[in-house]
Amino acid sequence: MRRILLLALAVTLVLAGCTEKTKEGGGGKGNGAADDKRPAEVAGIPTATGTHKQKLEVGTPGHREYLLHVPPKLTKGKWRNGKPAKPLPLVLALHGGLSNMNGFRALTGFDKVSNDKGFLVAYPNGFMTTWNAGSCCGAAKLGNIKDVDFLSKLIDKLTGAGLADAKRVYVAGFSNGAGMAYRMACERPDKVAGIGVVEGALVTPCEPGRPVSAMIFHGTADRSVPFNGGGRRDFNDSRGFPPVSYAVDFWRKTGRLPEMRRHVRAEGGAECSSTGKGTRGAEVTFCKIVGGTHSWPAGASRTLWDFFSAHPQG
Known part of the structure; x- marks a missing residue:
């Protein structure tokens, strides 16, 4: 026994x-x-579904802040060796002047689109509520703040951690933030597959060296950044803004794209026309909002994502 x-x-x-x-x-x-197994953090970045406040050291006194929205697709997706098996697209959402990351998150509703479609959203904070978009605006311009370096470092952090796909990084902005989106495409086209510009102007020297896809919204009744140009560029700069057609033509010619021909109607009543994709995959779409003012159009966030998702970096 x-x-x-x-x-x-x-x-x-x-x-x-x-x-x-x-x-x-x-x-x-x-x-x-x-x-x-999914770790709670990767390179100090939370991986749980939701919106997380983060800090980023940029090599200067103090730090910069941003909100990161993580959709269920990342949290519940497959993981290998502590990283997502498939990194997600990333949208940097840049607030307008005299606003902040929290306000822009609430304004755009990008969180919901992110949850539905499966992409990361980062909402960075500007310097004293402004961005250095070139010849605009406010404190960031006066202080010569290196916002291009800040946003580039943020992109590198998220792609380097394996959370975001370096070939599918997009920048969307409103007003001063829209001007900053233009500047990113001008100075870091290797990091940006596409931009979404709402009620903004191209007010920085621009020699991108490669085409960048762009979707541009502008209201005909915008008094802050007038549709046909004019107004006042900054509190200490009486020059007017260039018309929206200047930016549309610039990106179209950079991509060696034809005149706008294909017409579509976007959410919110915008009248959109497009070049179609060029030989290098870039496309420019312009959405005119008849009677639209200096505001974020209804449905713009979802429309921008639909455009972004069709334009990975070539």
Whole structure:
């Protein structure tokens, strides 16, 4: 009887050892279950579904802040060796002047589109509520704040962590933030697949060296950044803004694209025309909002995402 008990104990120990090996990956499929587990953070970035306030050191006194919205697709997706099996697209959403990351998050509703479609959204904070978009605007311009470097470092952090796809990074902005989106496309076209510009102007020297897809919204009754140009560029700069047609033609010619021909109607009553895709995959779409003022159009966030999703970096 004692011999039978000893034999049963030995068998139990062997089976327990096999089970432990399977848990550690020794007897499981592929990399094993342990390798598929989602970590709470990657490179200090939370991976749980929701919106997280983050800090980014930029090599100067103090730090910069941003909100990062993580959709369920990242949290519940497949993971390998502590990183997503497939990184997600990233949208940088830049607030207008005298606003902030929290206000723009509420204004645009990008979180909901992100949850529905499966992409990351980062809402960075400007410097004293402004962005240095070139010859505009306010404190960021006066302080010569290196916003291009800040946004580039933010992109590098999220792509370097394996969370965001470096070939599918997009910048969307409103007003002063729209001007900053233009500047990113001008100075870091290698990091930006496409931009979405709402009620903004191109007010920075621009030699991108490669085409960037652009979707541009502008209201005909905008008094802050007039549709046909004019107004006042900044509190200490009486020059007017260039007309929206200047930016549309610039990006169209940069991409060696034809005149606008294809007409579509977007959400919110915008009248949109497009060049179609060029030989290098870039496209320019312009959406005129008849009677539209200096505001974020209804449905613009979803329309911008539909455009972005069709234009990965070539």
